[in-house]
Amino acid sequence: MGILEVKNVNKHFGGLHALKDVNLSVQENSLHAIIGPNGAGKSTLLNVLVGKLVPDTGSVMFDGQSVLGRKPHEINQMGIARVFQTPEIFGDLSVLENVLIPCFAKRDGAFRMHAFETVENEAGLREHAEEVLADVNMLDKRHHSAASLSRGDKRRLEMAMCLVQNPRLLLLDEPTAGMARANTNRTIDLLKDIHARRDITMVIIEHDMHVVFSLAQRITVLAQGTPLVEDTPENIKGHPKVKEAYLGETQQV
Amino acid sequence: MFGLNRRDTRFLLIVIALTLLTPFILQPFPEGSALAQFNAGYPDLMQRIAIFGIFAIGFNILFGLTGYLSFGHAAFLGVGSYAVVWMYKLLDYNVLPGLVLAIVTSGLFALAIGYLSLRRSGIYFSILTLAFAQMSFNLAYSVLTPITNGETGLQVYTSDPQILLGENEPNVPHLFGLAMNESYKLELGGWVFTFNVGYYFTAVIAILAFYLSLRIFRSPFGMMLRAVKSNQTRLHYTGVNPRPYTLAAFVISGMYAGLAGGLLAAMDPLAGAERMQWTESGAVVIMTILGGAGTLMGPVLGAGFIKYLEKIFSKINENILEGWFAFLPEGMREVVVWVLSRFTGEGWALTLGLMFMLVVIFLPGGLMEGGRRIAALFRRRPETGKDDSAPGGAPAE
Ligand SMILES: Nc1ncnc2c1ncn2[C@@H]1O[C@H](COP(=O)(O)OP(=O)(O)OP(=O)(O)O)[C@@H](O)[C@H]1O
Ligand SMILES: [Mg+2]
Numbered sequence: 001m002g003i004l005e006v007k008n009v010n011k012h013f014g015g016l017h018a019l020k021d022v023n024l025s026v027q028e029n030s031l032h033a034i035i036g037p038n039g040a041g042k043s044t045l046l047n048v049l050v051g052k053l054v055p056d057t058g059s060v061m062f063d064g065q066s067v068l069g070r071k072p073h074e075i076n077q078m079g080i081a082r083v084f085q086t087p088e089i090f091g092d093l094s095v096l097e098n099v100l101i102p103c104f105a106k107r108d109g110a111f112r113m114h115a116f117e118t119v120e121n122e123a124g125l126r127e128h129a130e131e132v133l134a135d136v137n138m139l140d141k142r143h144h145s146a147a148s149l150s151r152g153d154k155r156r157l158e159m160a161m162c163l164v165q166n167p168r169l170l171l172l173d174e175p176t177a178g179m180a181r182a183n184t185n186r187t188i189d190l191l192k193d194i195h196a197r198r199d200i201t202m203v204i205i206e207h208d209m210h211v212v213f214s215l216a217q218r219i220t221v222l223a224q225g226t227p228l229v230e231d232t233p234e235n236i237k238g239h240p241k242v243k244e245a246y247l248g249e250t251q252q253v
Numbered sequence: 254m255f256g257l258n259r260r261d262t263r264f265l266l267i268v269i270a271l272t273l274l275t276p277f278i279l280q281p282f283p284e285g286s287a288l289a290q291f292n293a294g295y296p297d298l299m300q301r302i303a304i305f306g307i308f309a310i311g312f313n314i315l316f317g318l319t320g321y322l323s324f325g326h327a328a329f330l331g332v333g334s335y336a337v338v339w340m341y342k343l344l345d346y347n348v349l350p351g352l353v354l355a356i357v358t359s360g361l362f363a364l365a366i367g368y369l370s371l372r373r374s375g376i377y378f379s380i381l382t383l384a385f386a387q388m389s390f391n392l393a394y395s396v397l398t399p400i401t402n403g404e405t406g407l408q409v410y411t412s413d414p415q416i417l418l419g420e421n422e423p424n425v426p427h428l429f430g431l432a433m434n435e436s437y438k439l440e441l442g443g444w445v446f447t448f449n450v451g452y453y454f455t456a457v458i459a460i461l462a463f464y465l466s467l468r469i470f471r472s473p474f475g476m477m478l479r480a481v482k483s484n485q486t487r488l489h490y491t492g493v494n495p496r497p498y499t500l501a502a503f504v505i506s507g508m509y510a511g512l513a514g515g516l517l518a519a520m521d522p523l524a525g526a527e528r529m530q531w532t533e534s535g536a537v538v539i540m541t542i543l544g545g546a547g548t549l550m551g552p553v554l555g556a557g558f559i560k561y562l563e564k565i566f567s568k569i570n571e572n573i574l575e576g577w578f579a580f581l582p583e584g585m586r587e588v589v590v591w592v593l594s595r596f597t598g599e600g601w602a603l604t605l606g607l608m609f610m611l612v613v614i615f616l617p618g619g620l621m622e623g624g625r626r627i628a629a630l631f632r633r634r635p636e637t638g639k640d641d642s643a644p645g646g647a648p649a650e
Contacts, residue, residue: 050490076492088490090483093476101480102491104473110494113501115474120258122473161491 001064003028003201004049004169009058011044011225018044019055020225026169026218031195031202033216035209037245041225042205043085046171049203050082051075062169073110081162085173085205087154089161091147095138098146098157099129099164106165132164136190152179156187163194172204176211188214213237221245261467268463268550272456275299276446283443290573291565296436296449297520298564302557303455304516307462309540309552311509314469315502316538317547320482324379324534325366325386329359329507331393331529333514335400338407338524341426345417346409348426348433348454348519352512359511360504367503371496374485386534393526406525426519428454433519455516459553462509467549469505478502479547510537539605543612545619554620562601569597 004026011019018041026032034042047053049060051072060067067075081102090098103125108114133139136156141149146157155175162170175191176184188211195202206212212219213233220230223245229236236242254262271278280294293299308330316322336358337351344350370381393401401407409415423432433451440446469475480488481495488495518524536559544555574590574597581589596604616622 071494072489073492073494076490082490084490088484088487090480090487092483093479097476097479100473101476101488101493104477105492108473110492111497113474115469115472115501115505116256117473118256118258118468118471119473119476120471161487165492 002026003063004203005059005061006045006049007059007061009045009048009055009060011041011048011053011055018225019048022058022222022225022227024220024227024230026201026203029199029201031191031204031215031217033212033219034203034205034222035207035212035219036222040222040245042222043173044225045222046082046173046203046205049075049171050080073105076105076165076167077110079168080171081165081167081169082171083155083158083162083173083175085177087151087158089146089154089158091145093146094142095133095144095146095149095157096126096129096142099133099160100125102161102165103129129164132160135163135194136160137186152183155179156190159187159190166198167200169201169203172202172206174205174207176206176208184208184211187211191215255464256468257471261471264549265464265467269460272303272460273453275302275456276448276452280444280446284445285443290568293561293565294447295564296434296447296452298560300449300452300455300516300520301564302560303452303459304513304520305537305540305556305560306553307455307459307516308510308513308537309544309556310459310462310466311506311513312537313506313541313546313548313552314466314478314509315499315506316541317552318470318475318478318482319499319502321371321374321499321503322379322538323370323382323503323506324531324538325370325382325384325389326506326510326537327529327531327533328366328386328389329363329510330514330517330533331389331524331526332359332362333511333516334518334524334528335393335407335514336511337515337518338409338522339400341409341415341518341522342407342413343416345415345419345422346424346426346522347417348428348515351518352515355511355515355518356508359514360508362511363504363507364500367500367507371499371503383531383534386529387531390526390529390531393529401524401526403526406523408523426451426522451520454519458512458516462512463549463553470549474498474501539609543609543619545621548619548621551619551621558620559605562605566597566601566604567599570594571598 002025004024006022006024009019009022022045034045036042044053048055049067051067051070054068062078062080065078067078090101100119107125130139130142133142136159138153138156138160141153146154149157159175176187179187191202192215194200204215216233218230219233219236221228221236221242228241228245229239231239255265257265276294276299279299280292282288282292312326333355336355337348340351340354366382366385370378370385373381394403423430426433431450433454436447436449438445438447477493477498481499485495514528517528540555540559541552542555543558544553545551571590571594574593575586578586578589594600612619
């Protein structure tokens with residue numbers, strides 16, 4: 001049994017069958033990549049995992065508990081964090097505050113009336129937040145407004161916001177999209193390092209094969225809403241079905 | 254001190270000093286001088302500024318921090334006034350029990366209205382709060398007459414029980430015998446300064462209200478409220494449920510409004526349904542935006558500005574203008590007086606409207622942003638590394 005078990009999940013958008021009988025098993029502490037052409041349903045699958053979408057049929061179990069029917073904040077409190085395809089951050093707040101909020105959420109739960117405490121006095125949380133900011137190489141920007149960051153920095157900030165919660169499962173939707181090569185390589189190293197140092201399971205969606213093959217231990221290929229194959233990177237590389245899925249895409253374009 | 258860092262403590266002390274010295278600050282011109290009509294150091298006006306300052310400080314906790322724009326906060330103002338007058342009728346003219354009741358009832362009322370309205374956001378939320386407030390106004394005006402005395406308004410009659418009324422107790426609102434309308438006049442040279450019990454009572458409460466808002470701004474709770482405004486989606490996926498946070502902010506701001514309404518009845522022992530009208534709800538929105546939503550001092554500044562315009566500008570009639578421009582030749586004088594009188598006297602609202610437009614267009618951060626820009630002009634020196642002890646872009650004073 002994996003830490004994440006997706007069974008027979010189907011999702012329709014009107015006439016579009018976006019997820020077709022999706023089965024997926026992710027092993028604890030593994031680094032699992034999901035690849036597939038545009039519109040394959042990768043983001044839709046993540047949306048189901050974090051409670052943004054409810055599937056028409058099927059089940060999603062995380063660590064033996066069903067996530068279906070739970071609200072996104074409840075699913076996060078179970079230990080699942082997500083980096084979005086377009087960064088979701090608190091633009092009006094400073095970088096440090098962006099990272100402090102998940103710290104408070106982790107410590108205090110979904111709601112606490114902490115109106116008579118002072119953010120400044122939370123030295124422990126602040127230290128932890130700054131450590132994680134240092135991990136993603138953003139400590140020097142902690143007083144910048146988050147909205148003023150470059151796209152790559154926003155992604156790394158969002159990653160820090162997830163990591164600071166020590167999630168058991170981290171879902172990453174194209175974490176290197178729009179990054180320069182050097183930053184992409186830095187992100188690969190960062191993710192490798194995080195994975196090596198913590199008990200964390202990662203599911204990563206990526207188009208960049210360089211990223212996928214440097215990171216993944218298992219790869220699932222999704223096409224038109226259905227998983228085609230799941231295997232190790234070595235076996236995926238030469239797999240005829242994978243070539244077909246991607247070739248099909250290039251012909252359409 | 255007071256759970257604040259050094260910068261905030263200094264800021265609070267300045268606010269306290271300014272509040273306590275208001276009778277001097279708003280009375281800059283000697284009595285009898287031509288400019289004396291611009292003096293604003295009258296107990297009635299100062300007290301109103303403090304009361305609407307409290308109203309706006311509370312409103313800012315909801316609107317300034319979470320971005321939820323309520324158009325129905327006058328309902329809570331009205332509830333507060335009714336609560337205080339009822340305590341006058343049942344117990345006696347001591348204002349304290351009434352103010353406590355005002356805060357409690359407006360809080361409960363806000364809990365109900367907030368619970369329902371916060372199911373929607375944006376414009377739908379605003380419309381819902383407006384609808385609830387107009388409903389409350391209509392109820393107070395008609396169906397609930399036994400409680401609100403309808404059109405006439407609620408007031409104290411000699412036939413009322415007033416069970417705690419003592420032998421020598423003042424027959425006006427008071428605090429343990431200290432009558433609210435009592436004043437002490439200080440004459441210094443040509444100047445006359447008035448120190449009024451009601452103003453100082455309101456001022457102390459306003460300082461407490463301000464302090465509370467300062468603590469909320471600096472708290473994790475306040476940070477969550479700003480996060481609600483910034484990105485609710487991210488908040489959900491960060492494990493936070495925004496709903497109870499916004500509801501708490503709504504209730505707190507409702508209680509501030511109730512307290513302000515109660516204080517209005519402490520000034521003048523009357524409560525009428527018109528206090529629940531949408532115009533009052535709109536006024537607090539304008540005060541907050543004019544001063545600077547989301548800043549600590551902005552709402553107070555906005556409240557002061559509007560109340561000042563309302564009282565002082567509205568007194569400038571054509572006769573006064575004629576006097577000022579007596580030096581101009583006949584025809585020209587009439588034109589100038591005619592034009593200016595559109596903006597003064599009964600036309601004060603036009604001046605306010607113009608100012609509001611200019612501020613919204615050129616100073617989206619309100620008067621506070623104007624102040625900051627002017628300060629920046631004088632500072633010359635570019636800002637070097639921010640104070641490291643402050644958690645990032647904490648909203649400015
Ligand atoms: N909320 C929605 N409503 C309707 N259709 C949707 C919705 N979300 C996704 N879709 C459609 O479902 C299909 C799968 O979309 P999805 O975003 O999951 O693809 P993807 O694999 O993440 O693609 P990409 O690589 O471009 O991000 C697409 O055809 C998309 O248009
Ligand atoms: Mg996608």
